[in-house]
Amino acid sequence: MSNRRGFTDYHVHPGYSIDAAPVSIDEYCIKAIELQLAEICFTPHLEVDPVRKHIDWFVRWGGKVHQMDDWRWLEQYFADIHAAQQKYYPDLKVKAGIEVGFEPGYEKQIEMILSNFPFDFVLGSIHCLNHIAISSKKECPGYFMHKNGTQVARDYFTMLEAAVKTGLFDCIAHIDLYRRYGKPYLGNSVKIIHQGYIERILQFMSDHKMALEINTSGLRRGLNDLHPSITILETAVQQGIKFYTTGSDAHSIDELGKGLDQAEKILSKYSLSITTFTNRQPERPERVDKPTHSTIK
Numbered sequence: 001m002s003n004r005r006g007f008t009d010y011h012v013h014p015g016y017s018i019d020a021a022p023v024s025i026d027e028y029c030i031k032a033i034e035l036q037l038a039e040i041c042f043t044p045h046l047e048v049d050p051v052r053k054h055i056d057w058f059v060r061w062g063g064k065v066h067q068m069d070d071w072r073w074l075e076q077y078f079a080d081i082h083a084a085q086q087k088y089y090p091d092l093k094v095k096a097g098i099e100v101g102f103e104p105g106y107e108k109q110i111e112m113i114l115s116n117f118p119f120d121f122v123l124g125s126i127h128c129l130n131h132i133a134i135s136s137k138k139e140c141p142g143y144f145m146h147k148n149g150t151q152v153a154r155d156y157f158t159m160l161e162a163a164v165k166t167g168l169f170d171c172i173a174h175i176d177l178y179r180r181y182g183k184p185y186l187g188n189s190v191k192i193i194h195q196g197y198i199e200r201i202l203q204f205m206s207d208h209k210m211a212l213e214i215n216t217s218g219l220r221r222g223l224n225d226l227h228p229s230i231t232i233l234e235t236a237v238q239q240g241i242k243f244y245t246t247g248s249d250a251h252s253i254d255e256l257g258k259g260l261d262q263a264e265k266i267l268s269k270y271s272l273s274i275t276t277f278t279n280r281q282p283e284r285p286e287r288v289d290k291p292t293h294s295t296i297k
């Protein structure tokens, strides 16, 4: 337990996300204090692809499932966050984040939502290729069965590059998500298909002071590894990325904080420190070289 002191979980799905357990923000905060986390940042899903409206565009609140584009849920979400911030400070810092499933062509809609609410942290994610969720064990065969490594890489990284270049996101979540379920279809090539794409994407992220997430969900979902792979993390370091968040991608209370010790360990190995965010600005709360340019984004 004590080894979790000071860790930060910056990828947590509260009960608003319909693919998560119906756990309240308050319950997660109590658990976070038990685990001695320093900060928790909630990141409910925001999905924008109208092709998947009947699958993804739902949120749970007030004991019911609502349409995601009934934006009252975000008002309720911020009310929950503010209540938790007051209740648990200084034992725990509570941040309001969101995880946006990127889909090209819907940048304006994403921007509208992000500019209307005072988020602390915005994660950008590629969950779907050809409108199929490669993040879903059930759905992903519908995509992977018809693709080879070259095609997967082209589809995934073209979309990732577009996402990064929108400038809408503070951090990229699980940057090599195709590894989660892609290996049975792609074999060992899954380890190398990023080559030729990831370098310039990471360079762009570095130039624009974007953060990269160390996501521990792969440790629990059959991958037995973190996102990103060590190879990709080493490339990120070489390309000069300075900001790294750590997140469990918890969809239930027992997943909160899982694997953060391993994420921290890997960051220390490369002399990197954990970044936190307030009002969408990166901070370095503890130790290591504090930059003087603390307001950069």
Ligand SMILES: [Zn+2]
Pocket: 099, 125, 127, 135, 173, 174
């Ligand atoms: Zn995700």
Ligand SMILES: [Zn+2]
Pocket: 011, 013, 099, 249
């Ligand atoms: Zn997530």
